Amino acid sequence: xxxxxxxxxxxxxxxxxxxxxxxxxxxxxxxxxxxxxxxxxxxxxxxxxxxxxxxxxxxxxxxxxxxxxxxxxxxxxxxxxxxxxxxxxxxxxxxxxxxxxxxxxxxxxxxxxxxxxxxxxxxxxxxxxxxxxxxxxxxxxxxxxxxxxxxxxxxxxxxxxxxxxxxxxxxxxxxxxxxxxxxxxxxxxxxxxxxxxxxxxxxxxxxxxxxxxxxxxxxxxxxxxxxxxxxxxxxxxxxxxxxxxxxxxxxxxxxxxxxxxxxxxxxxxxxxxxxxxxxxxxxxxxxxxxxx
Amino acid sequence: xxxxxxxxxxxxxxxxxxxxxxxxxxxxxxxxxxxxxxxxxxxxxxxxxxxxxxxxxxxxxxxxxxxxxxxxxxxxxxxxxxxxxxxxxxxxxxxxxxxxxxxxxxxxxxxxxxxxxxxxxxxxxxxxxxxxxxxxxxxxxxxxxxxxxxxxxxxxxxxxxxxxxxxxxxxxxxxxxxxxxxxxxxxxxxxxxxxxxxxxxxxxxxxxxxxxxxxxxxxxxxxxxxxxxxxxxxxxxxxxxxxxxxxxxxxxxxxxxxxxxxxxxxxxxxxxxxxxxxxxxx
Numbered sequence: 394x395x396x397x398x399x400x401x402x403x404x405x406x407x408x409x410x411x412x413x414x415x416x417x418x419x420x421x422x423x424x425x426x427x428x429x430x431x432x433x434x435x436x437x438x439x440x441x442x443x444x445x446x447x448x449x450x451x452x453x454x455x456x457x458x459x460x461x462x463x464x465x466x467x468x469x470x471x472x473x474x475x476x477x478x479x480x481x482x483x484x485x486x487x488x489x490x491x492x493x494x495x496x497x498x499x500x501x502x503x504x505x506x507x508x509x510x511x512x513x514x515x516x517x518x519x520x521x522x523x524x525x526x527x528x529x530x531x532x533x534x535x536x537x538x539x540x541x542x543x544x545x546x547x548x549x550x551x552x553x554x555x556x557x558x559x560x561x562x563x564x565x566x567x568x569x570x571x572x573x574x575x576x577x578x579x580x581x582x583x584x585x586x587x588x589x590x591x592x593x594x595x596x597x598x599x600x601x602x603x604x605x606x607x608x609x610x611x612x613x614x615x616x617x618x619x620x621x622x623x624x625x626x627x628x629x630x631x632x633x634x635x636x637x638x639x640x641x642x643x644x645x646x647x648x649x650x651x652x653x654x655x656x657x658x659x660x661x662x663x664x665x666x667x668x669x670x671x672x673x674x675x676x677x678x679x680x681x682x683x684x685x
Numbered sequence: 686x687x688x689x690x691x692x693x694x695x696x697x698x699x700x701x702x703x704x705x706x707x708x709x710x711x712x713x714x715x716x717x718x719x720x721x722x723x724x725x726x727x728x729x730x731x732x733x734x735x736x737x738x739x740x741x742x743x744x745x746x747x748x749x750x751x752x753x754x755x756x757x758x759x760x761x762x763x764x765x766x767x768x769x770x771x772x773x774x775x776x777x778x779x780x781x782x783x784x785x786x787x788x789x790x791x792x793x794x795x796x797x798x799x800x801x802x803x804x805x806x807x808x809x810x811x812x813x814x815x816x817x818x819x820x821x822x823x824x825x826x827x828x829x830x831x832x833x834x835x836x837x838x839x840x841x842x843x844x845x846x847x848x849x850x851x852x853x854x855x856x857x858x859x860x861x862x863x864x865x866x867x868x869x870x871x872x873x874x875x876x877x878x879x880x881x882x883x884x885x886x887x888x889x890x891x892x893x894x895x896x897x898x899x900x901x902x903x904x905x906x907x908x909x910x911x912x913x914x915x916x917x918x919x920x921x922x923x924x925x926x927x928x929x930x931x932x933x934x935x936x937x938x939x940x941x942x943x944x945x946x947x948x949x950x951x952x953x954x955x956x957x958x959x960x961x962x963x964x965x966x967x
Binding site: 395397398399401402404405406408409411412413415416417418419420421422423424426427430480483484486487488490491494498499500501502503504505506507508509510511512513515516517518519520525526527558561562563566567570590619620622623626627641644645648649654657658661664665668669672 | 690693694697698700701704705708709710711712714715718731733779780781783784786787788789790791792793796799802803805806807808809810812813814815816817818819820821822825836837839840845853857860861864869870871873895898899901902905906917918920921924933936937940943944947948950951952955958959962963
């Protein structure tokens with residue numbers, strides 16, 4: 394906290410005004426609307442709205458489609474997180490061994506961060522295109538008939554790969570920073586005691602890396618749940634047969650395409666609570682990190 | 686490195702080379718596709734080496750666009766993306782730097798409430814409250830405008846926290862010295878705080894520029910007039926609009942053009958980019 398302060402009373406409000414006005418108009422007000430809307434139901438013609446209590450939420454809970462979407466989101470988020478973090482950790486460990494070439498490799502690995510999720514989706518959609526793509530051709534040589542337009546598993550694999558690919562650079566940078574923060578003396582001591590590289594990794598490196606790993610776990614789950622809208626919309630649009638219809642996509646689809654405002658608002662409220670939980674987890678972790 | 690193990694070094698290099706190739710694969714394929722003519726996609730698999738149509742495809746997209754899909758020339762869409770990305774980056778930095786200054790250097794009633802209001806925005810990504818936000822912007826008559834594209838996205842708790850962190854590390858002696866010399870708050874802000882946070886502002890700018898450029902859902906919803914299409918949102922329309930087979934060579938040329946500006950920013954300003962990434966996550 395600052396000891397020296399300025400004494401004006403009006404000035405701070407003027408300085409805060411732009412941020413507060415935008416926050417109120419575009420964040421708090423719409424969020425309040427979503428909460429209000431989630432307790433209302435419009436009739437078929439949109440002329441009358443009535444208060445229905447928790448009916449919209451109850452309807453979600455008993456909707457097979459929503460339960461499917463929850464499950465799809467969980468599978469999707471876990472797959473993206475595991476795939477992307479696994480590959481990035483491997484690459485970060487390899488770069489950590491390098492002395493001269495570390496910078497060159499880093500540069501070659503960080504740029505996908507800059508690619509928009511929607512563009513990443515289009516790129517992989519093209520590679521996996523059943524008629525002209527390379528991957529289906531390679532897979533057919535191996536005896537697998539790839540078709541993400543009709544096969545649920547293939548569609549999920551495609552969106553997972555596209556989303557994980559984009560996130561590799563982010564995870565790589567944080568893992569590399571985490572690895573480089575581990576004192577070399579610890580690993581040297583273990584080496585002198587006769588521990589081989591594998592043993593050193595599991596007994597020293599990996600435990601000391603756990604704050605980074607935990608932080609990335611939360612960030613990746615948030616990414617997979619909320620930032621992958623572009624990937625889904627540019628490729629599968631939730632299909633085939635709801636196989637890739639993750640929660641954020643469903644909110645948009647039910648609200649704008651399906652025009653089911655009450656249900657979409659209830660879904661918004663559920664999602665906001667999810668973000669709230671994830672943010673709290675992230676912040677508690679950050680507080681701990683400060684104490685280290 | 687702890688000990689010299691040539692075998693492991695070789696393995697590490699092989700892993701990295703393979704990793705770099707996997708990471709680069711989709712972009713290489715897109716680049717190759719963007720250099721071919723339309724007939725090269727009819728016969729089975731896509732080619733793996735660049736063809737002769739590079740200049741022709743790119744100049745066609747930049748100047749003319751795909752008339753069949755109702756999208757404007759890619760040049761126009763890139764300009765829209767640039768305006769949007771710059772407005773978001775500059776806007777976010779401007780309002781966050783001011784509000785962080787207010788929160789750190791003043792004590793006033795309801796300061797906690799104000800801080801809390803900003804904090805809440807962390808929990809409300811635009812995707813989760815998309816329908817009511819769209820409603821507000823429509824009611825304000827901001828559809829199809831640059832203001833509608835950028836202003837709703839510029840409130841940011843992350844940037845405010847970052848500047849708050851930076852300001853808290855600036856020694857009190859500087860503030861005292863400035864006050865003894867008779868400087869008011871705004872003069873202190875302009876002549877001392879801003880210059881001292883220059884690198885933080887630059888690092889944040891890199892991150893926010895990429896964030897703004899890569900926006901997808903928001904521009905897709907609020908632009909119905911093709912004059913305001915951004916390139917990232919436009920590609921989808923292009924890949925969709927042509928019935929049956931999209932013209933892949935042109936779609937991929939557009940995808941390349943959509944990627945080039947942010948990728949150049951990341952590679953060209955790698956140090957600032959890494960700094961910005963690490964700082965915004967603290």
